[in-house]
Amino acid sequence: MTTAERPEPLDAFRDDRTYLGADHRRNERRTWIVTGICAATLAALVAGGAATRSMALMASGLHMAAHVAALLVAAAAYALARRHAENPAFSFGTGKIGYLAGFANAVVLAVTAVLIGIESIARLLNPAAVDYHGALPIAAGGLLVNLVCIWLLKPTGVSASRNDPQGDLNLSAAHLHLSADAAVSVLALLAIGAGQWLGLGFADPLAGLLAAFLVAQFAWSLLRKAGAALVDINPSPELTAEVRRRLSDEGERVIDLHLWRLGPGHHAVIAVIAAADPKPVATYRARLAGLAGLSHVTVEVRESGEAHGHHHGHAHD
Template identity: 65%
Template sequence: MTAADPNCAHSTLDGYQADGAYLGADHSRNERRTRIVMGICIVTLIAQVTGGLVFRSMALTASGLHMAAHVAALLVASGAYALARRHATSPRFAFGTGKIGYLAGFANAVVLGMTAVLIAVESIQRLFTPETVDYGSAMPLAAGGLAVTLVCVWLLKPTERGRHDLNISAAHLHLSADAMVGGLAIAGLIAGQRLGWAWADPAAGLIGAALVAQFAISLVRRASAALLDMNPSPELTAEVRARLEAEGEEVTDLHIWNLGPGHNAAVAVVSAPDPRPAEAYHLRLKGLEGLSHVTVEVRSANPR
């Protein structure tokens, strides 16, 4: 049916952005912070790898290569922000580019999960085949790496406005997980050095792997929900239904899905014996937080 049919009216209204880009509220800020942190990690990587080659330290070289994983994750996050911004108004994207960040977040979550597996495998091997640890050299290296990671975690902390941005959350969790692993590694080194517990270092690695895996699973679930257009909020759905049925109407069909950080779309079919114009139902939903794109189709319950 079309709007010309006396028994049916259909209209679409964008509540937040006329351009329909549906980018996060802190998109520019998050893109800038991600690049800054990536720069810090690149400098640290170069310094550690160069130091490892000059001083022939495998520990330094390994730490630098580990930092390369952070650079790769941040490169994905930064690229996603740039791509979403560059193509924000492209007609090729039916509902804007807000979901590009979710795709990047999913990719980083998978990498985080692989990291957890590698840490667990290495830790188990060292539990059964202990290696001699140079505690004196490893301690300052672990402390320095943790300090850099904590600075990066602070820089990437999402704001209250940007709490829905999965891309920045994925980058933040990636480094937060590494900070936790770093803290556990230091605890394991201290236990090994002062108490002679050779098993403490690989045991700390196993605990760290479990934490990293938990973060990865959480990110995969959040990203998958958005990418597969799962209902983002039962509470929002209930509120939309209640407002549309406020005067005895019946919502016969309702779909709500995520468009980007802090932006959701709703498509509803409203049926009533004496239906009002579609614009009247838009007004009922006006100002509803998180609802940025609304399509309402109105049908007569007793078509002639």
């Protein structure tokens, strides 16, 4: 026998299918503001690096250029996700557009690391005179701007939620770009200081190589996080275990369970339950009510002795 039912939606689960982060509009505004600040800083760094012939400063400027491009991608992703939030063509909403932008930005970071490394090696092999006195205040100014922007884009609210540690990965990617650029700026300052006061000319291109390594590390971390979300790797073993525990509360068997991320702070679950005395689907859905971060639930119930092709009931929301 096959039956199906659809209970009234529970407050814990959503009907709108958008699955955007709770701070989506706020994060979008902040990203556009920081993009403008960084674009102005980029112009100053590139001009200063060219004028002073500092590789460390040019590395900072080169990374800032990639960083501005990354911020533009992040801001555009916010706008695109918001604009198409109600578009039925997106079966599970537009929450993952930010993860796609984060992955793209990780690639930009990786390419930047390679370019900085190549130029730094060239400067080690063919040293060039550096105007340390002129480069120092420019590098310090670049670091100050980075610190201000890092503060502006600090993840808050659901972006830093315990239930979704990755939170708004689009914002995290932009924040990571800023953090990497700040690290490059610190290295530039140290290298310029070593060259000006200690006469260590090799410190400038060496700082460029260290910067390339740090940026590559940031890129790898972001690639792993964004890639995991895009290919639906289980985002929370803890949440999965809690779902399983609740659904098997009265001796039922959870014979199939899938949990994946839909967007910042939003997860979906599909569960198949086998029970000797199956209860209405609404009963099992009610057991999951109150689980933070669980926004879309599909439950199928089977009698323990049923063939795999039959089900007692199913419902989703």
